[in-house]
Amino acid sequence: MDYRAIELLILQLEEAFSKSRSNVYSDTNKEFHFRELYDVFNSIKQSDFKNFDQNNLEQHFTILDFIFKGLEYLDSSTLNVIPYEIISCLKYSLEDWIQKDNLIIVTSLSNNNKDFYFDSYYNLELFKNINDYLRKIYKLEIKYRLIRISLPKVLSRDYLSMVVLYHELGHFIDRELNISVKSTYDKFGVKTQYSEAEIMYFNHESEYFADLFASQYINDSVMTYLGYIASNNGDSQTHPSTVKRHKVVNDFLNMTSCIEKNNFNNILSSSNITNLSIRHKKIDLNSSNFPNLIPELLNNEQELHYIFKLGWDFWENSNNNFLKDFEPRQKYQIINNLIEKSISNFTNTKRWLEVSTSIN
Numbered sequence: 001m002d003y004r005a006i007e008l009l010i011l012q013l014e015e016a017f018s019k020s021r022s023n024v025y026s027d028t029n030k031e032f033h034f035r036e037l038y039d040v041f042n043s044i045k046q047s048d049f050k051n052f053d054q055n056n057l058e059q060h061f062t063i064l065d066f067i068f069k070g071l072e073y074l075d076s077s078t079l080n081v082i083p084y085e086i087i088s089c090l091k092y093s094l095e096d097w098i099q100k101d102n103l104i105i106v107t108s109l110s111n112n113n114k115d116f117y118f119d120s121y122y123n124l125e126l127f128k129n130i131n132d133y134l135r136k137i138y139k140l141e142i143k144y145r146l147i148r149i150s151l152p153k154v155l156s157r158d159y160l161s162m163v164v165l166y167h168e169l170g171h172f173i174d175r176e177l178n179i180s181v182k183s184t185y186d187k188f189g190v191k192t193q194y195s196e197a198e199i200m201y202f203n204h205e206s207e208y209f210a211d212l213f214a215s216q217y218i219n220d221s222v223m224t225y226l227g228y229i230a231s232n233n234g235d236s237q238t239h240p241s242t243v244k245r246h247k248v249v250n251d252f253l254n255m256t257s258c259i260e261k262n263n264f265n266n267i268l269s270s271s272n273i274t275n276l277s278i279r280h281k282k283i284d285l286n287s288s289n290f291p292n293l294i295p296e297l298l299n300n301e302q303e304l305h306y307i308f309k310l311g312w313d314f315w316e317n318s319n320n321n322f323l324k325d326f327e328p329r330q331k332y333q334i335i336n337n338l339i340e341k342s343i344s345n346f347t348n349t350k351r352w353l354e355v356s357t358s359i360n
Contacts, residue, residue, distance in 0.1 A: 001057050003050040009064040010045050016071050017041065023075065026084035029104050033144040034074055037067045043138045059133055066122065066130055073106035073148050082107050085343040086162045090169050092301045093217055094147075097173050097274060105169070106146045109153035114229055116164040118171035119148035147172050159339040160315060160332075163214065163221040163308050170213030171206065180205040182267045196237070204240045208248050208260045215249045216279040217305035221312050223249050252276070280306040290314055291322035293334065295341035304346050311339045 017038055025031050044060055052060065076082065090105050108119070127145050134140045149168045155161045174180050184202040188194065194202070214222045223246050234241045251258035265275040281302035288310060289296050298304050314321055315335050323331040 001054065001061065003052060003057065006044075006049045006052070006057060006060050006064065009061065009068070010041075010049075013041055013064060013068060013071070014045070016068065020071055020075055023078045024080070025074070025077065026079050026087065027104075029144060030074060030077060030106070033070070033104060033142075033146070036140075036142055036144070037070050040134060040138070040140055040142065041067055043140060047138075056137075062126075063130055063134070066126075069119075069122065069148075070146060073108050073146055076109045077106040081109070082156055083340060085340055085347060086159070086165060088347045089217075089304060089343060090165060092304065093166065093169060093279075094173075096279065098176060102144050104144050104146050106148055107156075108148065108150045109156060110150050111153060113152045113154055115150055115152050116161075116168055117150050118168040118175075119150060120171070120175050122146065122148060123175065157336065157340075159308065159336045160311060161225060163218050163225055163312070166214035166218055167210045167222050170210030173213060174206055174209045177268075177271070177273060179209055179264055179267055183263060186267070200237050203238045205260075207239050207245065209264055211245050211249050212252055212261055212264065212276050215252055216276060219280060219306065219309040220249055220253060221308045224312050224316065253278070280309070282306060283310050285310070285313060288314075290335075290338050293322075293338070295338055295345055298342060298346040304343065307339055307342050311335050 020034065023034070025034075040063065044064065047060075049057075049060060077087075087105050087107075094103065094105065124145070127142075131141050134142065147169070149165055149172075151165065152161075180202055183205045184194075184198065187201065188198050191198075211222060226242055226245065230242050232242070233239065235244070239245075248258060248260050252261050261276050268275050279302060281300065283296065283303055283306050290310070296303075296307060296310065298307065314323065315331070318324065318331050318335075323334065326334065
């Protein structure tokens with residue numbers, strides 16, 4: 001690598017920043033993070049990078065790539081692209097597990113309609129290493145860390161499919177707390193190299209934890225959606241079969257014997273971390289406002305999370321309930337609008353109460 005690789009990245013980032021300056025975000029933390037990324041970029045731009053040695057060139061390439069990826073996610077996390085309602089729900093879940101004020105949930109949009117995933121490359125270790133280097137070279141520090149989740153562009157306002165984001169947030173929690181890693185260590189010991197079967201065990205544990213994490217909040221909604229997109233999937237190197245995943249979630253929700261939940265909770269308890277448990281409150285279909293085409297009045301965060309399960313229940317039986325006389329596309333739009341408005345009403349009321357309380 002020579003300085004021209006850094007020079008090209010700088011020029012590309014200059015264009016990217018110029019296009020992103022007009023972004024409008026749903027919270028001030030994203031705006032602050034945009035500015036701190038720009039400050040780091042500007043310092044590198046003004047540095048004597050043409051005379052860097054190989055180590056410093058590689059370090060700067062990593063940092064500039066980190067900034068580039070951060071901008072990509074920030075650009076896809078603006079008010080006019082991703083509804084703040086789903087991010088609000090995820091933030092409530094995150095706060096149950098990790099009490100840090102420097103985490104921001106952001107999204108990147110894919111053209112693949114099944115492309116939901118958590119980007120684990122920019123992990124805590126890399127974040128710390130970048131900051132150690134920035135403090136040493138530029139006396140700068142990046143405060144905020146992004147939880148990067150990718151989702152399909154075409155589904156960015158589809159609340160029925162948004163349930164998968166709870167699963168992806170579960171992957172972040174798993175990586176942050178090393179739960180599946182500890183489970184693998186407990187079973188196979190700490191090794192420098194693992195067999196394919198042992199790696200598959202780790203991958204499956206990761207999926208089971210993410211499924212259970214999501215089901216705490218939204219019941220079996222992820223499994224319902226999985227039935228539409230992967231109902232016949234068998235075991236693979238990366239995922240357990242859909243049938244196995246359904247069983248684990250059903251055992252957990254029915255409070256029957258669930259080996260995976262017990263295993264994870266033993267690991268969590270040994271680290272004094274909150275356990276996997278039911279964190280939603282059921283809203284009865286018969287007393288719901290949805291049949292009157294009115295958003296649900298949500299009383300707490302537990303009912304807020306359950307709104308996705310409620311939406312799926314009405315959608316699954318849409319040929320026999322209040323939706324039966326509507327065209328398929330109208331049914332789809334009505335359910336999504338009712339979910340969105342229910343979340344929006346709850347989050348706006350909660351913010352208003354918090355502001356009014358602080359003023360008084």
